[in-house]
Structures are given as structure tokens and as C-alpha cells.
Amino acid sequence: MPVSDTESAIRTGTEEIPFWHDPTKRAIVYQVVALAVVFALGYYIFSNTQANLRRQSIATGFGFLEREAGFAIGESLISYSAANTYARALVVGVLNTLSVAFIGIVLTVLLGIVVGVARLSTNWLVSRLSGGYVEILQNIPVLLQLFFWYSIFHDTLPSPRQSLNPMPGLFFNNRGFYFPIPASHPAFWWAGAVLVAALLVTFVLRRWARRRQDLTGKRFPVWSVCVGLCLLLPLIAWAAGGAPTAMDVPQLQGFNFEGGISFSPEFAALLLGLVLYTSAFVAEIVRAGIQAISHGQTEAAMSLGLRANLVLTLIILPQALRVIIPPLTSQMLNLTKNSSLAVAIGYPDFVSVANTTINQTGQAIEGVVLIMVVYLFFSLVTSAFMNWYNKKKALVER
């Protein structure tokens, strides 16, 4: 038979096949060509850039980080002045980005869960209103929303002298939002330390209760005991420290307010815009997650005699979370990345500081590379953490 003849010929290698018909050799050629094209393009860009930089006599390297920045930053978590280095200015920017992202993510998740659950409410008014919320906020660009809130805070609020004063000690004006805080006193430090201790006790108690339940089947009311501990113990510490009630109330001094705690209109607009926009997406994710759990699960849990809150915490939530977590992670990352829009409304986040640095030093490449590296780092850390959490929550199959 001719077929088996050729086959055996190929198998024994007596008949050479041309290399363009050999998949393994072809694969090598494809890959070499692809790599060569990428490297050639990279080299072309690199050499052009080198030539351009030399011609325009732009400095290269990260030496500028050590130089004096010479620009002020409106709000900063660490001490900073114009005399500090660019490196410190960029650190201030990173911290500002992180604080917006962190507060934003916490608020977004809370608001998103509320709206997502409200969309499934049997109350017609509630479900329609939350549906409208989701549709409207999802479909308007987040940058436009930021501009809108910023213009509201900046244009419509009065000047510091005519501040809105909705409650005693509370002042809203176009320079910021001022809230009173308790005046500093050692009792608050003690209460804080006690709270940390109470949280540690909670952690230990929870593990013990779970082990006891596994061994004996007896349940321990961990939740109510721990909430009680975390509230009562700090309160006792505060009372023992002399129960200070003095408040640090913002006061109008000259053109602006001093004291208390304040948020700038830029920060408030950025946070509000990001939280409202992202929470609309989170609400859809939460709704989809809850709807993905079939009603039979609830019925089965109830027929086992579980109470409504146990049905939710033991049966529904663990399954819904599995559906919710991956898209929720990407929304958290989106919020972090969108916080870079701060540059448009003048909040000094990392991109904004880096942009100023680029404009002052002219070292665009280093600046853009820094921005990319920092955001890549945020993204990788967040997704690594969420992957770990997701794996912990994943379905354990046989």
C-alpha cells in the first residue's frame, strides 16, 4: 500500500519533508520573526529617542528625583514643603492616591451592596429608584461627573465668610468641608489600644468557636459577643481616662478656617465622583451574584431549619461571593486607575504630581515610566491579594 509506504518512510526519516511543512520548524521561524520584529521596533524607537534627547539636550536618568521640587502641594499626609525633593513630592502623590483609593473602595463596596440589594427589593419604588441610579451613573463618563461635582462644590458653595453652617461646628464653603473632631487627649490613645486588643481577642475567639462547633456542634454567639467587646472595652478605657468631651471646633481665622478636620473640594469631588460611578457597577455585580444563586438553595437551607440570618451567612453569601469577587476585583482596580483623573480637577494625586514634575524637568520618559510602574505595582498587588482571597473562597472539588 502506497500510504503505509510513505508513512513508514516519514517515520524512519528516509523521505525528507521540506522545513516549511514541518510544524515544529515553522513554529521556531514564526517566533524568531515575531521577536525580531519587536526588537527591531524597540531598537528603532530607542535610537530615535536617544538622538532626539541629545538634540534637544534633555537630561536622562532619575537624577532629578534628588533635586529640589520647588512647587507646593495643597494637601499632604506627610510633612512637605516646596524645598523638599521631587522624590518626596512623588511620595506625597502616591500617599494621596492610596488614601483616595482606599477610602473610595470601602465606600464603593458598601454603597454598591446597598444599591445592588435594593435593586432586588420587592418594593417597587426602591427597585426602580436603584435601577435608575445604576443606569444614570453608569452611562455618564466619570470625568464629566468629577467636573460636575467639582463645579458644584467650587461655584455654588459660598466663600469662607458666608459658610453654610448646617449644624453647630460644621462648616461648608468653597475652600472645603470642615468638621469638628474630639480634641486630642491621652484617653483616646488608650481607647484605641484597647480596641486593637479587643480585635485580637475577637480573632482568637472566632477560631476557638469554630473548632468547638466542629467538635461538639455547639454554636457560640461570636458576632454579638465580639461587637459588644469592641464597643464596650474602648468605652470603658475612655471613661477611665477621664471621659474627655472637649471638641476641636473649626474657627474662622482671617480668610479661612482653622482646627477640626477638613476635606478640600477637590478631594470631596474626586471621592464622590469615583464612589458614585464605581458603585453603580458594583451594584450590578452584587445583583448578578445574588441572582446566580438558585432559589432552591434558600429553600433547602430553610428546610434544614436554619434561621433567616444563618441562611444568608452560611448558604447564600459564601456562594454568591464566589461569583462576585472576580468582577469586584476589577472594579476596585478601575477605581484606583480612575483616581488618576484627579489631575483634571487639581487634586494632587500621583499622576498630578508626576505631571507637574514632567512639566518642570522636561523628563517626560522618566515621568511616564514612573506613573506606569506605580500603577502596575498597585494592580499587581491588588490582583495578587484578590486571587489569594478568591482561592480561599473557591469551591473545593473532589
Place this chain on the structure above:
Amino acid sequence: MESSAGLTGTADLKPPATNVGAIGWLKKNLFNSPFNSFLTLFILYCLYKTLPPFLQWTFLNSVWYTDGAQCKLAEGACWSVVSRNFRFILFGFYPYEQQWRPAVAIILLIGFLLYTRERRHWNRRLMIAWPIGLAVMGLLLYGGFFGLPMVETTKWSGIILTLLLSIFGLTAAYPLGVVLALGRQSKLPAIRTLSVIYIELIRGVPLISLLFMASVMFPLFLPEGITIDKIIRAQVAIILFTAAYIAEVVRGGLQAIARGQYEAAESLGLDYYLKMRLIILPQALKIVIPPTVSILISAFKDTSLVVIIGLFDLLKTTQVTLSNPEWTGFSAEAYLFISLIYFAGCFSMSNFSRRLENELRT
């Protein structure tokens, strides 16, 4: 159950008045539990407090077509900021007497989109008509024939730029995204690694960093003497950005195709190119149409970011209007107006995607 006679008797009874009609609806949907009744009353109270003042501001006390000075006297909204600057907000620096051209192009585009909405119109002719239609719109905007004066692309601004960036962004990013997705699924390690690095790198950074790259770094990449228009550089950044997201969507589609399909194609003796073109991609791309529409929606919204590098899109022309001393302070009205434009675009696209999802669920 008392007796069968009682049961037959109830069949003729009408349901209680409180269970049908308007009262029944209210009882079922608004007051079905104490907590829901409380929520309903609370929301109605909030609406009562906020809605009338809002309506008064929007309609009753508002002014519609006055100059800025009169607006400052009005108590309500100043819609004049929109009506007086309508054409600048929409078309920006496009020459005033020539603005019928973008208007015609946009009407043409909307017509195309409405026609394409119906799935029974999808065929080869439409696939050919789309590029021709886009080219006609482009030529109409650019001019230089039939006595139409030429309009430089640097003058294309307002909604023209927004639509241009998003539509060209998606059309050019789509093939690139498909290639990247195939690369990521490829068995060849070098090609797979390159695709993974590209996709993860782009998805890990904000669009704004790519736009900065396009505006400040890109000119340094080119040999001396060659300059590329800023609009095109921003367009390239948007294409590169969108392609990474499309690649991930298409990868989802490729992974959803059963292994048997790949094996069947191979057993027919098809090579890689034919296998993908005839068997895998037609199925995979069909599955991912709805998520692709979501990407189009985000691309449409994301084009507003070009404001930050100083291009005159819809958002920027609005801000230019607002920076005119006559109209400063009416930003809420102007922003509400363009929100409406963006909302109309995004909402109709997301409705379309939802409908498609239902139709394609086979």
C-alpha cells in the same frame, strides 16, 4: 379543607377588592411588609422635599434664551448657556458656515446605527456598506471636492472628535485585539509571552498614562523632522488601550468554544489559519458581541479623557464656553446638557447589548 361544596362555592367569588386593581398593586408592591411600608413612606417624603424645588429650578424659574447678564438675575437654571452656545459646544472650531457637514455626517451615522440595530439586516452587503459609509462621512468632513472647502483635522472638535475617537478606536482596535487574543492562546511560547506582557501591561495602567505618553513621549520616538498630529497620537493611544481589553473579551469567547470543535477542525485537516477563520472565530466572536458593545460604551466614555491632554472634544468645548466670563458659573447646566448627550449614546448602546444577549442566547 371543610367540604368540597365550600370549595366550588368560592370559585364564583371575586377576589377581595384589596387584592386587585390599584389598591392591590399598591399593597403588593409598596406596602407588603412593615419595613417596606416604612421605606415607601420615607422615599416619598424625600421625593416630596427634593423633587419640587428641582423641577422649579429646571423648568419654572429657568431662562432659556437670554444673554449671560440676564441669566445671573434669574433664580432658576440658565439653559441659555446651552442654547446660545449650542453650535460651539457640538462642533467646536469647525467653520461656522460649514457646520451642516458634520451635522449631515452625524445623521448619516445615526441612520447606519439604527439600521444595524436589527439583526435581520446583518449580511455581507452591510459589512461592505459600513466602511464605505464611514469613508463618505470622513470625506464630507474633510472636504476639498465638489466646491466644498477643505477643513483641516485640527479643526475637528466637539462631538465630531468624540465620535471619531471612539468609532475609529474600536474599529482599529478590534482586529488588533483578536490577534492579541489568538496570540495569548497560542502554543508558541514566545508569541504567547509577548501577547501576555502587552495585555497585562496595558490593562494595569490607567488610560491617562497612555495619553500622556502619546502627547509628551511619542514625539521623541519619531525620527527628526517627522511630526504627527496630536489627534492621531491620542487616537493611537486609545486604539492600543482598547485592543488589550478586546483581547481579553475575545479570549473569553475562545475559551468558551468546546474542545471538540478544535479537534474536529484539526481532524478535517484544516491548518491553523483555516481552523480559526472557518470554525473557531465565527463562533467565538458571536458569543462576545455583547461584551464588545460594553467595550464600545467604555471607549465612548473614555474619549472624554483627551480633555486632559488638551484636545477639544465635547467636554472641552463645553469648558471653553464656560471659561467665557459671560457664562462662568453656569457649569451645572452645561454639564447636565452634555451628560444627556453621553447618556443617550451609552444608554441606547447598552439597551442594544442587552437585547442582543437575549437574542443570541441559543
